[in-house]
Amino acid sequence: xxxxxxxxxxIWHRYKDREAMVVIPLVLWAMYRVVGQxxxxxxxxxxxxxxxxxxxxxxxxxxxxxxxxxxxxxNDVLYFSYNMLLSSLLAIxxxxxxxxxxxxxxxxxxxxxxxxxxxxxxxxxxxVIGAFFYANTYDVTLWAMYILSDSFFVxxxxxxxxxxxxxxxxxxxxxxLMFAASALFLLF
Numbered sequence: 001x002x003x004x005x006x007x008x009x010x011i012w013h014r015y016k017d018r019e020a021m022v023v024i025p026l027v028l029w030a031m032y033r034v035v036g037q038x039x040x041x042x043x044x045x046x047x048x049x050x051x052x053x054x055x056x057x058x059x060x061x062x063x064x065x066x067x068x069x070x071x072x073x074x075n076d077v078l079y080f081s082y083n084m085l086l087s088s089l090l091a092i093x094x095x096x097x098x099x100x101x102x103x104x105x106x107x108x109x110x111x112x113x114x115x116x117x118x119x120x121x122x123x124x125x126x127x128v129i130g131a132f133f134y135a136n137t138y139d140v141t142l143w144a145m146y147i148l149s150d151s152f153f154v155x156x157x158x159x160x161x162x163x164x165x166x167x168x169x170x171x172x173x174x175x176x177l178m179f180a181a182s183a184l185f186l187l188f
């Protein structure tokens with residue numbers, strides 16, 4: 001046992017400064033929480049939660065895929081990027097359950113963004129605590145189970161903040177362009 005402990009201790013001290021030693025367990029924990037909730041809902045037969053608007057959004061997105069048109073109604077204009085994203089995902093995956101699974105994976109991976117943002121602003125310890133709290137937030141897990149909910153908006157918002165902070169810190173043109181592109185997408 002002591003030899004095993006010594007080996008683990010040695011490996012930890014050798015690689016503890018690498019980001020992957022912290023990020024990988026956080027991502028695995030977030031996947032356990034969010035994707036585990038998704039699998040539990042699907043495999044137990046309970047089904048994914050449905051909001052009153054889910055059927056309307058799905059019908060609209062399917063109609064948009066088949067007819068490749070968008071209306072000029074105020075809801076069509078205000079939800080243009082939402083409808084485009086849902087239509088694109090339905091065109092690729094065809095099944096709303098798979099779209100929710102992709103969304104659950106994206107929400108799980110967004111823990112990396114929370115960690116990186118907190119790491120840029122504060123310290124490594126704060127970043128770990130913030131990412132852990134984000135992964136354990138029940139609202140994040142719950143909303144990831146609805147068809148294309150606000151969770152994708154939160155992911156795009158995190159991407160925008162990350163690129164903004166990188167642009168301020170590094171002054172590199174690529175981060176400024178990525179920030180502008182992500183902010184333009186959030187505009188829609």
